[in-house]
Amino acid sequence: MPETIDRITIQLKVNGKPYSAKVEPRLLLVELLREEFNLTGTHVGCDTTYCGACTVLMNGAVVKSCTMFAVQADGAEILTVEGLEKDGALHPIQKAFGDSYGLQCGYCTPGLMLSTYQLVNEKREPSDTDIRKAIAGNTCRCTGYQNIFKAIRLAAQNVRGA
Numbered sequence: 001m002p003e004t005i006d007r008i009t010i011q012l013k014v015n016g017k018p019y020s021a022k023v024e025p026r027l028l029l030v031e032l033l034r035e036e037f038n039l040t041g042t043h044v045g046c047d048t049t050y051c052g053a054c055t056v057l058m059n060g061a062v063v064k065s066c067t068m069f070a071v072q073a074d075g076a077e078i079l080t081v082e083g084l085e086k087d088g089a090l091h092p093i094q095k096a097f098g099d100s101y102g103l104q105c106g107y108c109t110p111g112l113m114l115s116t117y118q119l120v121n122e123k124r125e126p127s128d129t130d131i132r133k134a135i136a137g138n139t140c141r142c143t144g145y146q147n148i149f150k151a152i153r154l155a156a157q158n159v160r161g162a
């Protein structure tokens with residue numbers, strides 16, 4: 001007889017909406033978001049805490065959702081890229097990435113935008129060093145980062161003016 005794994009009921013808020021799920025203790029947060037809640041804007045690149053494609057905010061702080069178990073998010077508030085847009089209008093950060101051509105394939109972009117979200121909430125006028133530190137955990141294999149920097153500077157400006 002195969003051993004069964006007890007499931008645990010967790011409750012959390014994602015993008016302001018309440019969710020409940022019965023999960024195996026080994027389920028990763030990124031799997032919960034993508035496979036149970038169908039929020040596929042959170043990507044999986046490396047699955048080893050390196051690339052940052054899976055970045056989300058948990059209780060306002062950037063986390064790599066491939067490196068957390070879903071049960072660790074019990075009672076938490078999560079923000080994913082799907083939660084940035086409001087009533088069909090792009091968030092100033094999303095607008096800045098589009099307007100600055102801060103992406104090519106876009107695989108890294110949701111994670112970068114969430115790292116930017118935390119940065120611009122903490123620093124209204126981030127320096128280049130602040131930007132470098134904020135996105136140190138987000139890897140982009142396409143853009144060479146010049147336009148990502150432009151996008152983040154514009155995002156900070158947009159958020160200040162928003």
Ligand code: FES
Pocket residue numbers: 043044045046047048049050051052053054055064065066067
């Ligand atoms: S998928 Fe999580 S850091 Fe790469």
Ligand code: FES
Pocket residue numbers: 102103104105106107108109139140141142143
């Ligand atoms: S735009 Fe392709 S990985 Fe960043």
